[in-house]
Amino acid sequence: MSQSTRDPAGVVRAKRLPREQRRTQLLECALQVFVAKGYHGASMDDIAEIAQVSKPVLYQHFPGKHELFLGLLDTHLGALEHELTQALSLAEDNKDRVQATMGAFYEFISRKDEAYRLVFTSGMDNDDEVEDRLERFHDDMAAAIAEVIADDTGQPMAEATMLGHGLIGMALSAARHWSRLSERPDREVSAQLTARLAWRGISGFPKESESTDSTR
Structure with a gap:
């Protein structure tokens, strides 16, 4: 105010x-x-x-409207990245991490300030500087997820990074669709559905200790 x-x-x-x-x-x-x-x-x-x-x-x-928009985008992407990083670091196991991460995306969209519109509906998708910031956000979060996957499963980092990008892409796509609905399903239910789908995929890569035990 x-x-x-x-x-x-x-x-x-x-x-x-x-x-x-x-x-x-x-x-x-x-x-x-x-x-x-x-x-x-x-x-x-x-x-x-x-x-x-x-x-x-x-x-x-x-200096102008463009710089002001970029300043806002930096602020809110930074806040979302912080929430996602917290979700990854505070959860006790991988299933909880997936749930907390998906929940953070839906929480961002539910905020009263509607800052998610800067990311999803601003009409700036083709702006090079906006695209660079969104790609950097995507890359940073995929790398954070990849580190957890690689540590737990022993997957090579390049492969873990591909999985990280897939998870972030799925979360963004599902959350973006949810944001456009005139009658939205319950936020927590939607986050749980997305997390369940993600977990069914990621749980197919067992923890390294479990994989080692199964080969003995």
Whole structure:
């Protein structure tokens, strides 16, 4: 929310804020506009109006709409990556890890700020810089999953990475479909269904200790 005061003439003006606090506020306001209008329908005028700042103040922090969108994408992809990494590290076994990871995707889509629209419905799919960020996110998460798979199963890292990409791709595709439904199935049920499908695949690669025992 913006912080503002009225001058003697009754004009609403934003209070002066520390630079980082102002940047955070501008990103929050920009998210509202991009979610409501999409990238191409949004304007810097819209964002400045909601933030109750002048356009020069907005341009002090972001050179243009594109940079502002990229800043938002970085923020929310970073938050999602943190949640997914936590899910991988805190779960006690692989089945729980799969469930927690799928749950994190659906939780992201269910957030009230609808930040998932930046990833799924922004109309920026063909933008090179957006594509680079999404690919890097996909690669980073696939690598994190691959490390767990390789440690547990003894699969070569190249093969484990392919499996990691497959799991992330499936999760994104299922969650994206769920986000588009006018009548969505229960979030937890949907996450469990996706996790069950993923687990049936990944459990076909037994833990290295189990594989070794079976050959004795």
